[in-house]
Amino acid sequence: MRAIVQRTSRAEVRIGERTAGQIGRGFVVLVGVAQDDHEGDADYLADRVAGLRVFADAAGKMNLAIGAAGGDLLIVSQFTLYADVSQRRPSFSAAAPPAEARRLYDYFVSRARTSGGRVATGEFGATMELELVNDGPVTIILDSRRR
Numbered sequence: 001m002r003a004i005v006q007r008t009s010r011a012e013v014r015i016g017e018r019t020a021g022q023i024g025r026g027f028v029v030l031v032g033v034a035q036d037d038h039e040g041d042a043d044y045l046a047d048r049v050a051g052l053r054v055f056a057d058a059a060g061k062m063n064l065a066i067g068a069a070g071g072d073l074l075i076v077s078q079f080t081l082y083a084d085v086s087q088r089r090p091s092f093s094a095a096a097p098p099a100e101a102r103r104l105y106d107y108f109v110s111r112a113r114t115s116g117g118r119v120a121t122g123e124f125g126a127t128m129e130l131e132l133v134n135d136g137p138v139t140i141i142l143d144s145r146r147r
Contacts, residue, residue: 001041001104002081003142004030007054011074011132013122020128021120026071027052028132031108032081033101034094034145041144042104046111048142049073062138067116075112076122076130077105098125 005027012022029049034041054062055069066073079101083090095101102124113119122128 001034001037001045001108001144002032003045003049004078004081005049005052005140005142006030006132007135007138008074009133009135011130013074013076013120014129014131015123015126020123020126021074021076023072023074023118023120025069025135026117027066027073028130029073029075029112030078030081031075031105032078033096033104034082035096035100037096037100037104037144039104039107042108042111044144044147045142046108046115049112050115052140054136054138054140070117072118072120073112074120074122074132075105075109076128077101077124 008026008028010024011028013020051065053065055064057063079092079095082095083092084094105124109121
């Protein structure tokens with residue numbers, strides 16, 4: 001599993017005219033699921049996201065995890081994180097089939113909800129518009145295969 005984690009001051013995901021999820025300060029987490037991923041990969045990423053100490057403490061140092069900073073999560077599925085761009089037209093054959101990807105995405109979301117804080121989501125498989133203000137900017141790439 002892969003995740004792109006962006007520290008944000010605000011973010012919103014829309015499907016057409018409807019807002020599917022919205023947060024203030026926190027993380028936008030784009031999640032991609034590979035063909036051979038399993039619950040252990042989701043557990044690893046959920047723990048890493050919860051433990052990333054990239055929020056400022058009282059001294060202004062990046063030292064606080066999202067829970068201590070009182071941040072929210074906006075989690076959005078994104079199969080394109082597994083794009084093979086060795087050719088000009090990307091191939092997505094490394095991404096998990098939709099049913100399995102949905103299962104592991106939902107599992108990841110449920111794990112994220114157990115760590116406290118508000119969790120908003122996009123809609124799996126939908127065409128979405130994601131608007132965010134990257135705070136810092138801080139962007140972290142996580143991959144369960146590269147521990």
